[in-house]
Amino acid sequence: MDIAKPANDLDIAVIGGGVAGITAAYILQQHHRVSLYERNDYLGGHTHTVVIPDGPDAGTPVDTGFIVLNDRTYPLFNRLLGRLEVTIRPSDMSFSYYSAVTGFQYASRNLNALFAQRRNLVSPIHLYMLTEILRFNHAARRSLQRQALGGLTLGDFLRQMRMSRAFRTRYILPMAAAIWSSPDDDVMDFPMATFARFFENHGLLSVRDMPQWYYVYGGSHTYVQAFGRRFEGRVLTQTPVRGLKRDDNGIDLRLADGSTRRHDIAVVALHADEAFGMLEDPTPDEKRLLGPWRYSRNQVFLHTDSEWMPPLQRAWASWNYYRAPGDSRRTPITLTYDMNRLQDLRTRRPYFVTLNPPRPIAARKTVATFTYHHPMYTFASLETQAELPRLNGRRRTFYCGSYHGYGFHEDAVHAAVQASASLGGRL
Numbered sequence: 001m002d003i004a005k006p007a008n009d010l011d012i013a014v015i016g017g018g019v020a021g022i023t024a025a026y027i028l029q030q031h032h033r034v035s036l037y038e039r040n041d042y043l044g045g046h047t048h049t050v051v052i053p054d055g056p057d058a059g060t061p062v063d064t065g066f067i068v069l070n071d072r073t074y075p076l077f078n079r080l081l082g083r084l085e086v087t088i089r090p091s092d093m094s095f096s097y098y099s100a101v102t103g104f105q106y107a108s109r110n111l112n113a114l115f116a117q118r119r120n121l122v123s124p125i126h127l128y129m130l131t132e133i134l135r136f137n138h139a140a141r142r143s144l145q146r147q148a149l150g151g152l153t154l155g156d157f158l159r160q161m162r163m164s165r166a167f168r169t170r171y172i173l174p175m176a177a178a179i180w181s182s183p184d185d186d187v188m189d190f191p192m193a194t195f196a197r198f199f200e201n202h203g204l205l206s207v208r209d210m211p212q213w214y215y216v217y218g219g220s221h222t223y224v225q226a227f228g229r230r231f232e233g234r235v236l237t238q239t240p241v242r243g244l245k246r247d248d249n250g251i252d253l254r255l256a257d258g259s260t261r262r263h264d265i266a267v268v269a270l271h272a273d274e275a276f277g278m279l280e281d282p283t284p285d286e287k288r289l290l291g292p293w294r295y296s297r298n299q300v301f302l303h304t305d306s307e308w309m310p311p312l313q314r315a316w317a318s319w320n321y322y323r324a325p326g327d328s329r330r331t332p333i334t335l336t337y338d339m340n341r342l343q344d345l346r347t348r349r350p351y352f353v354t355l356n357p358p359r360p361i362a363a364r365k366t367v368a369t370f371t372y373h374h375p376m377y378t379f380a381s382l383e384t385q386a387e388l389p390r391l392n393g394r395r396r397t398f399y400c401g402s403y404h405g406y407g408f409h410e411d412a413v414h415a416a417v418q419a420s421a422s423l424g425g426r427l
Contacts, residue, residue, distance in 0.1 A: 008424065013037060013253055013263040015241050015278075018045025019066070019409050020400040021269030022227050023080060023416035027425035028267070034233035035263070037253070039240035043228070046409075049221035050302055050368050056348040061219030062339050064302050064353050065372055066409055068093065072211035073201050074410040076417055079427055081216070084226035088214040092341050096317035097174050098310040101325050104170065105310040107317040116315035125166050132167040137205040144196040154195050155188035174321040175204075177333040180407065181298050181355060181374045185330050191379055198406050215343045244268070245280045246395045254280075267398045267419055269412075271295055271373060272381075275399060283395065289387055292380040293403055295373040298332065299356050304349045305365040308336040308357060318342050324358040332356040375403045388415075392422050 008031045014021045017038030025036045042048070046065035052058055068091050069077055081088060096107035106120065107113035120126040139161055143149050149157070154176065158168055176187040176195065196205070203210040216222050228235070243254035244266060253261045268275045272293035279286060309316050318341050322334040332355070339351040354361065375381070385404060392398045398419040405411025417427050 009033065010264040010423070011035075011262075012265045012267060012423070013241075013251065013261065014267045014269055015244070015253070016045070016269035016274075016401075017043040017235075017237070018269060018401075018412065019047060019077075020402065020412035020416045021045075021267070022224065023413045023427070024267045024269055024398075024400055024420050025231060025233060026080070026083075026227055027417065027420040027427055028423060029231060029233050030426070031424050032265075034231075035261075036231070036233060036235050037239050037241050038235070038237045039256075041238050043235065043237065044221060044224045046372055047220045047224055048370065049219035051219075052347075052351075052367065057351075060345060060347055060351075061221065062302060062345070062351050062353075062367075063215070063220045063343060064300055064368070064370055066220050067091075067337060067339075067342055067353075068213045068215050069409060070202070070211035070213045072203070076413045076427060077410050080413060081223055083427070084223050084230065086223045086226050087217040089217045089344065091213045091215040091343070092318050093210075093213040094317035094319070094341075095175060095178065096310055096315050096320045097170050097323075098315065098320065099170075099323040101323060101327075103311075105312055105315040106170075107310070107315045107320075109317055112314055113317065116310070116312045125164075128164065129166045129171060132163055133171060134207070136161065136163060136167070136172065137207075140192075140196045141200060141205045144193065144200060147193075149193035149196060152192040153188060154190045154192050157192045158188075169323075174323075178319050178321055178335050180296075180377070181333060181335070181372075182296050182376060183330050183332055186296070186376055190377055191382055194377060194382055194406075219343075241278060243280045244278045244397075246397060251396050265396050265398065265423065267400065267416075267423075269400050269416065271375065271401060272403045275401070285387075285391060285394070289384040289391060290399075292378070292384055294376045294378075294381070296332070296376055298372050298374065300370040300372055301354045301357060301361050302367040302369075303352055303354065303361050303365045304367070305352065305361050306350055308334075308352060308354050308361075309338065316341075327358070331358075334358060375407045377407070389418055392419050398422060 010032045012032045012034050014025045014036045048065045049061045052060045094109040098105040173184045199205045240256040245252045251266045272290045276290035320336040335355045337353040400415035400419045402412040404415035
């Protein structure tokens with residue numbers, strides 16, 4: 001049975017307690033009875049704030065997944081934060097590159113950081129790379145406006161433009177890999193039209209037109225806590241849903257403990273591959289639209305070891321790309337977030353979040369470890385996005401998640417708002 005014009009007071013299961021599920025549950029409680037299922041022992045998904053447990057900075061909240069938002073491309077998430085009365089404050093958004101192979105390093109913060117190594121003031125390679133950034137930005141914007149990027153990958157475009165090896169390995173690939181948490185080869189295969197559109201929307205094809213970035217004051221878990229205070233439905237943490245079976249009258253959720261729960265509607269707020277794997281009776285359209293999605297796996301460490309930052313402190317930035325000896329184009333990205341800079345932390349110790357360090361971080365400097373997954377974008381997966389909303393309401397099932405867009409918080413919120421609107425809810 002499909003849902004065309006849903007009645008009020010439906011019994012709805014929202015599966016997944018990340019930002020998509022939180023947003024859907026918050027909206028749907030306006031007219032329906034909502035149960036929010038989450039497999040972890042906390043809500044938030046990638047919104048995972050660690051409160052430093054001991055030492056001189058005990059009690060300090062440090063984010064490890066979702067960290068920043070901006071005033072241009074996060075309109076719905078900003079609206080959600082406003083509804084929840086959550087405070088945001090300005091953040092610093094800058095990028096650095098350091099190669100432990102060559103010792104080369106620079107950052108984007110200012111001229112002092114751009115020429116952190118003074119010899120680069122007279123380096124033809126570095127100076128030429130800076131001119132190539134301007135050339136790439138101009139060509140990408142012009143090609144986007146002319147709709148001349150169809151069928152091209154980022155790699156195709158770089159070859160077409162004859163961009164230098166320094167530009168590829170020291171700027172565009174590290175920058176893109178940092179944004180999407182993907183190895184170089186995956187970034188090279190990224191569809192160029194989507195890549196250019198994202199860069200244009202975020203002011204990355206300009207040296208001046210940048211949005212203002214913000215962090216959630218008190219840690220991003222603040223908005224999750226605010227949701228919890230305002231949510232009137234049931235929250236079931238540590239309750240993994242293993243299967244989902246549908247009939248004309250409702251939906252059965254098969255839980256990890258072997259029990260089943262019956263609901264009128266299911267809103268599946270999970271990664272696309274998880275959603276697809278949960279369906280016990282997928283339709284041809286669900287197979288076609290959810291099946292192509294794949295996710296990268298990233299090991300994440302919250303720690304206090306500055307070894308993962310560039311050796312020159314004037315080359316430090318908010319996002320710091322690290323190229324290790326022996327890295328290949330398939331090696332997972334190593335990226336370190338300077339949390340003191342991003343969250344304006346006033347702490348005795350520095351705090352960093354590092355993705356995929358190529359060697360272990362000392363246990364005495366490690367605060368916590370996590371595994372996060374990020375959607376991988378190919379022509380096959382991107383071709384599904386225009387049709388994903390068509391799945392909503394079919395067989396009493398609705399879908400939302402960041403894979404409906406670029407893979408970020410705003411995309412998850414947008415998909416949740418879209419799914420909730422089909423059920424009579426508004427943000």
